[in-house]
Amino acid sequence: MINHSDNYVTLTNENSVTHESILVCILxxxxxxxxxxxxxxxxxxxxTNSSLNASTNARESWExxxxxxxxxxxxxxxxxxxxxIHQSIVNAKPWEKDPHYFKWIKISAVALLKMLIxxxxxxxxxxxxxxxxxxxxxxxxxxxxxxNVLGWYHSHPGYxxxxxxxxxxxxxxxxxxxxxxxxxxIDPIRTISSGKVNLGAFRTYxxxxxxxxxxxxxxxxxxxxxxxxxxxxxxHYYSLEVSHFKSVLDKRLLDSLWNKYWVNTLSSVSxxxxxxxxxxxxxxxxxxxEHAGSSMSRMNWDNDRLExxxxxxxxxxxxxxxxxxxxxxGQLIKDSLFNKF
Numbered sequence: 001m002i003n004h005s006d007n008y009v010t011l012t013n014e015n016s017v018t019h020e021s022i023l024v025c026i027l028x029x030x031x032x033x034x035x036x037x038x039x040x041x042x043x044x045x046x047x048t049n050s051s052l053n054a055s056t057n058a059r060e061s062w063e064x065x066x067x068x069x070x071x072x073x074x075x076x077x078x079x080x081x082x083x084x085i086h087q088s089i090v091n092a093k094p095w096e097k098d099p100h101y102f103k104w105i106k107i108s109a110v111a112l113l114k115m116l117i118x119x120x121x122x123x124x125x126x127x128x129x130x131x132x133x134x135x136x137x138x139x140x141x142x143x144x145x146x147x148n149v150l151g152w153y154h155s156h157p158g159y160x161x162x163x164x165x166x167x168x169x170x171x172x173x174x175x176x177x178x179x180x181x182x183x184x185x186i187d188p189i190r191t192i193s194s195g196k197v198n199l200g201a202f203r204t205y206x207x208x209x210x211x212x213x214x215x216x217x218x219x220x221x222x223x224x225x226x227x228x229x230x231x232x233x234x235x236h237y238y239s240l241e242v243s244h245f246k247s248v249l250d251k252r253l254l255d256s257l258w259n260k261y262w263v264n265t266l267s268s269v270s271x272x273x274x275x276x277x278x279x280x281x282x283x284x285x286x287x288x289x290e291h292a293g294s295s296m297s298r299m300n301w302d303n304d305r306l307e308x309x310x311x312x313x314x315x316x317x318x319x320x321x322x323x324x325x326x327x328x329x330g331q332l333i334k335d336s337l338f339n340k341f
Contacts, residue, residue, distance in 0.1 A: 059258050065196045068109045068244045081147055099209055102240060105201045109246040113257045116197055119155035119188040128154035153184035161185040161200030168233045172204045201240040211235060281320045288313050
């Protein structure tokens with residue numbers, strides 16, 4: 001059982017970071033100890049100094065791409081857990097007065113990498129460990145850890161970060177009976193394609209609450225077979241602003257985790273590892289264009305809506321081309337590095 005304090009995610013509201021912070025232990029509920037121990041091989045015997053430097057540079061690039069903030073100092077303020085302060089917040093229930101009480105979520109680099117490794121292990125299947133939460137709660141009580149489980153995560157491989165109808169129902173139940181609670185969704189397939197971790201954090205609105213119309217949100221590509229589910233429930237939750245940090249306690253765990261992640265990434269061929277994903281994107285794009293074309297024959301079709309759909313198809317086409325180009329470029333670089341001799 002991992003009892004290191006950097007398995008935490010911090011949920012905060014806009015007014016305070018210290019007195020109204022809630023430490024959310026998410027990662028430990030999803031991973032077991034064996035998952036974070038690197039494979040029993042001597043990396044130094046397999047990698048040259050240049051390879052080690054490449055690994056370090058890759059990690060630094062990964063941290064830069066994901067805007068990982070370094071927190072320096074002898075004490076990690078984010079990991080201080082005060083039972084009295086936490087209980088006072090739980091008793092006050094400020095989220096009942098303000099459905100948007102929570103604004104941001106801070107995720108440690110270790111937690112982020114653990115979630116990514118776990119999500120990637122599921123391949124094209126959704127990865128989650130909801131059942132492990134019960135065992136986790138029992139085990140941490142034995143070692144004197146008083147923090148509660150205040151969140152969960154699962155993956156949406158290849159179709160973006162949002163909450164489906166089932167996800168909304170699950171999160172609403174959690175918020176009803178064990179507040180505060182946060183839902184995290186990660187897309188490992190799109191992460192492989194872009195290099196940046198594709199992740200979202202969400203909170204559901206209370207039953208009957210109608211959120212104000214904030215105008216159009218940032219566009220994200222949703223497959224045709226998921227659009228209806230997305231559209232029906234997109235007004236039932238809101239997203240939190242996500243930021244990442246790295247503490248002085250993270251280095252050793254991050255080194256061990258990165259060795260595992262780096263070897264897997266280096267040895268994989270993204271364009272071959274996700275042929276179904278790229279083929280699915282192409283098919284989905286063709287269906288969207290065909291649907292937009294068939295709509296032109298309708299008598300009362302709104303031209304603005306048609307242009308909007310075509311603009312979205314254009315964005316999806318650009319995204320598909322860039323992802324295939326990214327995958328091909330990565331394969332050419334690996335070929336030039338490892339097939340010289």
